[in-house]
Amino acid sequence: MRKPRKRFALLAITVxxxxxxxxxxxxxxxxxxxxxxGSSGETIKIGLLLPESKTTRxxxxxRPLFEDKLTSLGNYEVIYANADQDAAKxxxxxxxxxxxxxxxxxxDPVDGAAAASIAxxxxxxxxxxxxxDRLIKSDKxxxxxxxxxxxxxxxxxxxxxxxxxxxxxxxxxxMINGSPTDANAAEFKKGAHSVIDPSGIPILAEYDTPDWSPxxxxxxxxxxxxxxxxxxxxxxxxxxxxxxxAIAAVKAAGTxxxxxxxxxxxxxxxxxxIVAGDQFMTVYKAIKLEAEKAAEVAHQLAQGDTPSxxxxxxxxxSTLLTPVVVTVDNIQETVIDDGFYTxxxxxxxxxxxxxxxxxxx
Ligand code: BGC
Numbered sequence: 399m400r401k402p403r404k405r406f407a408l409l410a411i412t413v414x415x416x417x418x419x420x421x422x423x424x425x426x427x428x429x430x431x432x433x434x435x436g437s438s439g440e441t442i443k444i445g446l447l448l449p450e451s452k453t454t455r456x457x458x459x460x461r462p463l464f465e466d467k468l469t470s471l472g473n474y475e476v477i478y479a480n481a482d483q484d485a486a487k488x489x490x491x492x493x494x495x496x497x498x499x500x501x502x503x504x505x506d507p508v509d510g511a512a513a514a515s516i517a518x519x520x521x522x523x524x525x526x527x528x529x530x531d532r533l534i535k536s537d538k539x540x541x542x543x544x545x546x547x548x549x550x551x552x553x554x555x556x557x558x559x560x561x562x563x564x565x566x567x568x569x570x571x572x573m574i575n576g577s578p579t580d581a582n583a584a585e586f587k588k589g590a591h592s593v594i595d596p597s598g599i600p601i602l603a604e605y606d607t608p609d610w611s612p613x614x615x616x617x618x619x620x621x622x623x624x625x626x627x628x629x630x631x632x633x634x635x636x637x638x639x640x641x642x643x644a645i646a647a648v649k650a651a652g653t654x655x656x657x658x659x660x661x662x663x664x665x666x667x668x669x670x671x672i673v674a675g676d677q678f679m680t681v682y683k684a685i686k687l688e689a690e691k692a693a694e695v696a697h698q699l700a701q702g703d704t705p706s707x708x709x710x711x712x713x714x715x716s717t718l719l720t721p722v723v724v725t726v727d728n729i730q731e732t733v734i735d736d737g738f739y740t741x742x743x744x745x746x747x748x749x750x751x752x753x754x755x756x757x758x759x
Pocket of ligand 1: 532582663
């Protein structure tokens with residue numbers, strides 16, 4: 399029996415085409431320049447700058463969920479741009495947004511250190527900055543909204559170590575970390591090391607993936623498979639994009655069975671790989687809560703209110719949400735029950751048999 403559908407209001411699983419230019423989006427997602435439903439009459443512009451589009455979350459979840467929530471709160475226009483992992487491009491996008499007169503800047507930085515200059519320009523123009531998901535390394539940040547990112551790494555590392563010990567396949571693992579310019583990547587890595595290092599399982603090799611590029615992760619993993627062969631009994635991959643690259647490398651090398659591979663983001667392709675047995679686990683982060691919180695805080699800051707933080711992180715008023723492990727055993731209780739995906743979206747014809755075996759139907 400299928401569970402009833404519990405979908406988000408504006409959730410579209412299809413990836414919205416991205417452009418390098420700023421687009422103005424309203425409650426209906428179009429490119430017109432105003433939205434209705436506001437009380438003040440005047441349309442207030444809010445900037446949303448996201449870092450890349452190879453990871454599906456940004457265009458499929460973060461952007462539409464943020465826009466939908468914000469335009470439900472008042473007469474807002476979202477000035478949106480995706481940097482495609484290019485820090486210089488993001489700098490220009492931020493300058494354009496400030497020139498367009500945004501009242502608040504919601505910034506998920508490609509490069510947390512380089513983005514400090516964006517935060518400074520915004521502050522010089524009295525535009526509050528929300529550091530969204532990734533930390534901007536600046537004291538000019540008004541609010542930080544993310545997950546407990548060190549805990550993401552702890553969850554990944556713990557799941558992998560437990561699984562390798564359970565399977566008695568502890569000869570060695572490789573670590574495919576995230577981008578060196580992303581502060582989150584350092585947190586994931588720190589959390590994972592805190593579990594893997596004392597486990598006694600050797601780390602054969604480790605790589606910080608430039609730009610979180612799945613292609614670069616695949617290329618590096620291919621080299622490690624050649625070098626270590628069967629000694630490589632597990633793969634720590636920091637997110638589902640790099641996990642996909644690693645799994646493609648293992649398949650291309652014809653290695654069987656595929657060693658346990660970790661991930662993060664609960665991307666649809668990753669959930670399908672988990673159902674099929676190609677990927678071991680991922681970490682589900684409730685992006686709806688994150689994006690909607692960002693919209694609420696942007697609304698408060700735009701109204702001149704001071705948001706009350708849930709916590710502080712490095713002295714910045716913050717909200718840090720809780721990540722959750724997903725394996726084949728709890729897909730229903732996590733991403734399906736939470737309305738992130740329907741069974742139909744996961745269990746396409748190609749995965750029908752695997753879904754039935756996993757009890758998803
Ligand atoms: C995010 C992850 C994402 C990665 C690559 C990180 O900062 O927290 O969810 O997979 O960036 O974009």
